[in-house]
Amino acid sequence: MADADEMTTPETPAxxxxxxxxxxxxxxxxxxxxxAQTDLAACLVAKIDLETSTLHDALRNALSLLPWFLRSAIxxxxxx
Amino acid sequence: xxxxxxxxxxxxxVTPGRLEYLRTVPHADVQxxxxxxxxxxxxxxxxxxxxxxxxxxxxxxxxxxxxAERSRSPLFAARFAGxxxxxxxxxxxxxxxxxxLAAVAAELAPAQVRExxxxxxxxxxxxxxVEIAARRDWITLGNTVSQLPKETVEQxxxxxxxxxxxxxxxxxxxxxxxxxxxxSTPVERIVGIVETAAEYGLTAELSVLARHFTDEQQAAAExxxxxxxxxxxxxxxxxxxxxxx
Numbered sequence: 001m002a003d004a005d006e007m008t009t010p011e012t013p014a015x016x017x018x019x020x021x022x023x024x025x026x027x028x029x030x031x032x033x034x035x036a037q038t039d040l041a042a043c044l045v046a047k048i049d050l051e052t053s054t055l056h057d058a059l060r061n062a063l064s065l066l067p068w069f070l071r072s073a074i075x076x077x078x079x080x
Numbered sequence: 081x082x083x084x085x086x087x088x089x090x091x092x093x094v095t096p097g098r099l100e101y102l103r104t105v106p107h108a109d110v111q112x113x114x115x116x117x118x119x120x121x122x123x124x125x126x127x128x129x130x131x132x133x134x135x136x137x138x139x140x141x142x143x144x145x146x147x148a149e150r151s152r153s154p155l156f157a158a159r160f161a162g163x164x165x166x167x168x169x170x171x172x173x174x175x176x177x178x179x180x181l182a183a184v185a186a187e188l189a190p191a192q193v194r195e196x197x198x199x200x201x202x203x204x205x206x207x208x209x210v211e212i213a214a215r216r217d218w219i220t221l222g223n224t225v226s227q228l229p230k231e232t233v234e235q236x237x238x239x240x241x242x243x244x245x246x247x248x249x250x251x252x253x254x255x256x257x258x259x260x261x262x263x264s265t266p267v268e269r270i271v272g273i274v275e276t277a278a279e280y281g282l283t284a285e286l287s288v289l290a291r292h293f294t295d296e297q298q299a300a301a302e303x304x305x306x307x308x309x310x311x312x313x314x315x316x317x318x319x320x321x322x323x324x325x
Contacts, residue, residue: 021116022123028109036101043092043099044117048124050093051155055125058153059132065147066139073135 016041020048083251084110090219091117107253118189122162133163141168145175154180158187161196170199182211186220194227202232209236213244222251225261234264242269242276246285255292262292270300 017037018024063071084107089096091114102110136144148157161169161184173181173196185197185208197208205228212221225233225248237245252258277286290301
């Protein structure tokens with residue numbers, strides 16, 4: 001009997017894109033070659049990482065301008 | 081490379097050439113995929129931004145605008161504005177400087193442009209359009225014009241030069257928007273637009289716009305080609321330089 005790991009469906013670029021998008025991409029995108037779908041997923045992951053980092057830095061910049069009670073409350077939120 | 085792919089590449093922060101494999105994908109599917117990507121980018125950090133927006137809801141709009149601008153991050157301001165609710169977002173937007181507001185517009189999803197920039201008074205909406213044109217950000221200008229009320233578009237066209245009109249038209253895929261754009265363009269501008277297109281090699285861009293010319297505009301364009309048009313006056317054909325391209 002196969003163990004649990006072997007029974008897990010391997011993640012394809014299409015399912016990876018679906019996971020990133022939270023929904024299934026259009027059929028014409030799902031029908032693209034695997035390397036194209038992998039590249040699209042890589043582009044999206046890189047952009048999400050960049051935006052996450054940019055937003056984090058911007059929030060920290062913004063914090064320094066706020067009254068102390070807001071700064072404290074928002075700092076806690078950022079660290080969550 | 082089609083416009084849909086260029087727009088998607090811009091959202092993903094890559095060159096259009098990298099997405100060459102999308103060349104055979106129908107426009108509508110690329111557009112739908114682009115909308116999904118835009119939403120995924122918003123959703124990726126939405127939980128944190130929503131929490132911050134809730135805490136900040138009691139902050140006066142003037143302070144919020146100062147904080148947004150001094151954060152030096154149009155992306156932060158755009159994501160934050162998207163979570164504020166339109167009335168507060170508009171109130172903050174009114175207090176932002178033109179250049180920063182133009183940079184924020186580049187980060188907004190189309191629905192957010194409609195909600196926020198579209199709610200600004202026509203004069204201010206037009207000022208945003210002019211600031212975007214000054215950045216030569218034709219894709220954002222096209223997206224913005226596509227979401228603005230006609231009154232604001234008419235106001236904007238008065239302030240945009242011929243090159244901006246031509247370059248922006250080429251980024252708009254919706255025929256109704258292009259029709260609205262041509263309807264809002266006074267026939268007196270057509271001579272200058274056609275001459276500019278010839279002078280700067282923008283005939284492909286002109287053809288996008290010309291498909292939606294009214295009969296009167298068509299006649300004016302034809303007169304330019306036949307050399308019978310009255311030259312455009314400096315008042316209607318604003319000064320342009322090659323740098324704008």
